[in-house]
Amino acid sequence: MFKIIKKSKKSKARLGKLKTKHGLIETPFFMPIATRGSVKALTTDDLTKLNSQIILGNTYHLYLKPGLSVIKKFKGLHKFVNWSKPILTDSGGFQVFSLNHNGMVKVKENGVTFKSVYDGSKHLFTPTRVIRMQETFNSDIMMVLDECVKNPCSKDTAASAVLKSVKWASKCKKVKKKNKQLLFCIVQGSLYKDLRIKCAQDLSKIGFDGYAIGGLAVGETVKDMLSVLDYTIPELPEDKPHYLMGVGYPKQIIEAVKRGVDMFDCVIPTREARHGRLYFGNLKNNSTININNAKFKNALSAINSKSNILELREYTKGYLRHLFSVKEPLALRLATLNNIEFYLNLMKEIRLAIKNNKL
């Protein structure tokens, strides 16, 4: 399922191939986020042109809307969203906890109850249910249900979340159908070294197709985040993919790859695109601009002269700024195309750098 092709001589970075139902993915890779079945502002054809290897969907949102019965009619997410390459679905654990605006989330032994953000209706997510849902989605990679704690978080709370997350992960594995869908677990433990290590070891003993590290990039310093990677990843099976959930900025991705991370997802490129922040450059030299800034009002230069996307080479920055200023939907599409292209190129360069022992 996962094959390491090359290990960097310079760091713990690895180059690999992950085999899924819908094809091979070269690692390390980045997953554009299609929470509700769409990478906001893009079509799947756009994603194909951008060479996206995989996209990420979310159980929480897709379960609430359109609902499982619809996805079932379409025989899975792939047909529903018109994407034939791999899809990873998050379990919804993170959303249940992060969308807990009115304290309606209750963690129980067997799962977690919460109120829908759409209509306030009550729901229960259990390890079994979350797996069944993702089986209905027929996603290539399923995530286990985990309990996410806030940052900062007391050690007792973190310890109890770890205990529950491991137990739920084990249950997820047990109830999972014997099919070709991959199941990834999630290491929790906040910023407590012993908890992270224990969690990683316990999950490793159970055995999963891949290992995610969750509960990071939630307000801790980058230094703390990297330090968690430093002591957690060595406890995970080396021959399985490592996935750092929700991260991050280009620099953070690069640092994480050097520590042995193979997979990433993050809303940054898409969300910031919609807010006018554009990413440019390459692995070694990159920067951002805020296209809304007055200085771009008369900018005659192309949005991105080095882009492989025709529109980004032909439309100007001044025009893009105008589209943002008058709230034309085209602005979102152009900016998102630009940022996803940047992120996917970054990953491509990272792979090349590992191959050449330059990272």
Added chain:
RNA sequence: GGGUCGGUGGCAGAGCGGUCAAAUGCAUUAGACUGUAAAUCUAACGCCUUACGGCUACGUAGGUUCGAAUCCUACCCGGCCCA
């Protein structure tokens, strides 16, 4: 010509004697965004000053008052109605 209503900051539009450099929205100018309820959120936004503070302002000119965007008078401008 007569009557009537009104003229407020870039725009729209509150305020109708003090707590008003003046609500609110838009525009403008910046910033934030990390397993997406996010085309969202935050801040600044008369002039001078890092700030304290000072100065000039609610059509124009006078006046009443301790104090006026708010009251009075004249004038200018606009809408509507009548001739």
